[in-house]
Amino acid sequence: xxxxAQAYVEPLLKNDLDPRLTYHTLAHTxxxxxxxxxxxxxxxxxxxxTEELLLAAWFHDSGYLDTYDGHEYKxxxxxxxxxxxxxxxxxxxxxxxxxIRATHRDEKTNSELEKMMVDADMSNLAAEDxxxxxxxxxxxxxxxxxxxxxxxxxxxLQLNFMLAHKYQSEVGKDRxxxxxxxxxxxxxxxxxxxxxxxxKKEKKATDTFAEPKRGIETMFRTMYSNHMKLSDMADxxxxxxxxxxxxxxxxxxxxxxxxxxxxxxxxxxxxxxxPILAVPMGILLLTALGSVTTAILSAQPDxxxxxxxxxxxxxxxxxxxxxxxFGQFTKLSLQRFQDGMRELMRxxxxxYNNMVTDVYYLGEVLDRKYxxxxxxxxxxxxxxxxxxxxxxIVLAYKM
Numbered sequence: 001x002x003x004x005a006q007a008y009v010e011p012l013l014k015n016d017l018d019p020r021l022t023y024h025t026l027a028h029t030x031x032x033x034x035x036x037x038x039x040x041x042x043x044x045x046x047x048x049x050t051e052e053l054l055l056a057a058w059f060h061d062s063g064y065l066d067t068y069d070g071h072e073y074k075x076x077x078x079x080x081x082x083x084x085x086x087x088x089x090x091x092x093x094x095x096x097x098x099x100i101r102a103t104h105r106d107e108k109t110n111s112e113l114e115k116m117m118v119d120a121d122m123s124n125l126a127a128e129d130x131x132x133x134x135x136x137x138x139x140x141x142x143x144x145x146x147x148x149x150x151x152x153x154x155x156x157l158q159l160n161f162m163l164a165h166k167y168q169s170e171v172g173k174d175r176x177x178x179x180x181x182x183x184x185x186x187x188x189x190x191x192x193x194x195x196x197x198x199x200k201k202e203k204k205a206t207d208t209f210a211e212p213k214r215g216i217e218t219m220f221r222t223m224y225s226n227h228m229k230l231s232d233m234a235d236x237x238x239x240x241x242x243x244x245x246x247x248x249x250x251x252x253x254x255x256x257x258x259x260x261x262x263x264x265x266x267x268x269x270x271x272x273x274x275p276i277l278a279v280p281m282g283i284l285l286l287t288a289l290g291s292v293t294t295a296i297l298s299a300q301p302d303x304x305x306x307x308x309x310x311x312x313x314x315x316x317x318x319x320x321x322x323x324x325x326f327g328q329f330t331k332l333s334l335q336r337f338q339d340g341m342r343e344l345m346r347x348x349x350x351x352y353n354n355m356v357t358d359v360y361y362l363g364e365v366l367d368r369k370y371x372x373x374x375x376x377x378x379x380x381x382x383x384x385x386x387x388x389x390x391x392x393i394v395l396a397y398k399m
Contacts, residue, residue, distance in 0.1 A: 002051055005058045006033075008082060016065055020143035023136040024064050028124075033057040036120040042171040045299070049113060052092065055097035056117055068144060072104040082205070112169055124181035125162055131190070134158050139312030152198045155191040162187060220355050227362045234369040238299035243377050245292035252285050276397060280390035287383020291376045298372035 036057040040050040050348055056079070063074030075096045084095045101107050102114035109115045124133045141147040149157065162184050167173045338370040343350065 001088075002058070004086070005055050005082070009058045009062055009116065012062065012065060018064070018144065020140065021064060021272065022140045022143070023133065024061050029058065029061050032060065032120050033204060035123040036117065037168065039116045039120055039175065040173050042175060043112075043116065043169070044313075045113075048092075052095050053117060053120075055083075056096045057120060058119065058145070059096070060100045060117070070104075071106075072100055076100045109168055115168035116172060119167050119169050119176065122167070123166060123176055124170075125165055126167075126176035126183060127147050128179075130183050131158075131187070145226045150198070151194050152191070155187065155194045159184070159187045159191055190204070220352075220359075224358050224362075227359065227366060230366055231362075231369070234373055235299055237373055238295045238376070241295035241373075241380065242292055242299065242304065245288040245380070246293070248288040249292065250317065252281065252288070256281070276394050280387050280394060283390055284381060284387045287379060287387065291380040293384065294372050294376035294379065297375065298369045 009029070010026060013029060017025060026282045033054060036053050039048075040053050045053065059075050059079035059082075061071065061075060062078045063076075065078075066074040079096055079100060080093055083096065095113075098110070099114055099117045102118050109118055124130060127133060134154075138149065141149075162180065165180070167176050167180070233344045276386030
């Protein structure tokens, strides 16, 4: 009968199991059957009891073909259907079903045979390769149940589970108790090593802000250099627009002043004869005026205001405050500034916070500069186009 059960169950578990099941496979069932046979021999069970135990071992995980949680009850149904087909005595079937039911985590064991069945199913905890078997369970949970654990969390979970587990049958205690204790000690050492590695890795990641690292210094150096270059470029572009528009304004004002002067040979008759010329001249004048104004605003020295800091000097060590920037520390008294600098020197990561804050406010100033420059260049471009179009219209009108 046991061989017939093996011939029936093996193909099912080999071909029809969900591929996400990496632990509860045919290999696990075969291992449990082997352990159940060893326990039966150690307990010197009768042929009938041995057959019941082995049949239950072969069917105990067949329910995974139908469901994951509560698979034991599906296993009982599959075993019952097959045993009835084989015309096995109902009392014999009931015993086998109870043996399978006992493997459920919430069920109690009521006989020594049921205890042996549970011990065989949990014998992996006392195996030499218990950790690799546990990794198969971890993989299965990740794939089938979408449960992920860090190395430390998984090692701790396994240790707690092993500490809580007790083998129940007398032959189970004799066979597995010593090995379980050795595996618990081994798992405890493994957890310490894993935890130590995790803390070392975490410390390495967090220490990046507490120790001067070449990569971070290079990053800040590059950022400051880029900001300074961009600021210098903005000032040069603004200076160019100021110079160009100042020349245009000077020429227009000089020209208009000369044409409207009473000392001029033609007096003020030029615009009287051609009043339409005032349109392109006016557009060019407004263009130059608007462009030079926004360019001056862009080049104008700007220091971010921190009036709130002056009102609340006690927050001088706040992350928003940069004690290395004169626009902020001049709002503090000398005593507050000295206290803040001492705190800065005591806490290494605060230095990086100040540098990050400085870069942020430099970026704010650059953002304002380039927005005003864009407006200045846009006004100049549109103004020149409108001036050229208006002159073309004037010429066409005169012709």
